[in-house]
Amino acid sequence: MEFDFDRENRGPVVKKIAIKIFIWILQIAAVILFAYLITNYALEKTTVLGNSMEPTLVEQDKIIINKFAYRFARPKRYDVVVFKQTNKEHSYLNIKRIIGLPGETIQISGGSVFINGTVLAEQIPVEAMVNSGLAEEEITLDENEYFVLGDNRNSSEDSRFANIGNILADDIIGKAWIRSNDFAFISNLNVIKEEK
Template sequence: MTLRNKGLSFYKKKKKISQALLREIFSWIFSIALSVFLAGVIVIFLGRSARVVGMSMEPTLENGQQIYIDRFTYILSSPKAGDVVAFLPNGNENSHYYIKRVVAGPGDKVRIADGTLYVNGQQSIWVTERVLDAGIAENELILGSGEYFCIGDNPNNSEDSRSANIGPVDEDDIVGKAWFHLKSSTEGMGFIK
């Protein structure tokens, strides 16, 4: 009797991967690759990338922090108070993007008195810090159609709608909504609040 007859073999039988399993694996790989590709196309064509310049949005955003701007949202709707937007001051294509928070919109009355920002006679919930320079908002401003009053989250270190050379931001000068930030020195990446 030989060893071969006893069922001992030194050759291993190769296991075959079933065709159904292979199809499932390739289906998952294709779906993931397609999703990554489509996300990239959406970001490239409907979004923008920018860096925050200055400390005007601290603590929300830091100087030099990379952000992504959604250009699609404001095609379907208008900015609202609390949104962080990117705009080109007075439509100046040669300027960097200004990143500020919208605190008032068309038809709103804006005034800064005794260091407090008032919108329609009510203290703004978006600026809680004492504002040292009222700028053009020292006297009540009534925003026109398509105009927005934007201010930095760090208002005492911000050039924004209070400044005479920027003033209220025209809706046509708003590039989009700042919606996502990359890692900063204090936190990881995430959505902008």
């Protein structure tokens, strides 16, 4: 009876190859899963359309949306957010700055924003608003509503107008985080520096 030494030596080699292929498949699956989670739950890239957020963001700026920002925290005043309104006619992304928070009363008078009867101390340089829109009368926000304005106040379609109105928390996709074409954190752009 002869013994096949070649066959005996091939066993561990085949087993090693099978393990390497299995690990390779697991790595590919992990990368695909990671990419899916990043794009659906953490980050997304979009392009600014229009001039409503000038000078903070200009048309064709590429921005990265931090979709994870509001998973465990609520949006804050002055955050620049990206939202898509589900019950409206249009289905495109909007980029605006949060001005009014849930439960607050908003009014625009004499070109300025009043929150709960007190004039808002703007953190960015803005022009006085010519058109108060719906906010000429006081607007009280529900517990899941936000009032948003574009930084280019006299050329912005925002919460002052019926086709946008107050936005719901569920409509907010995330925080406009980074301007990628000219790298900068959006929250730091055009902020008025406090004098000491």
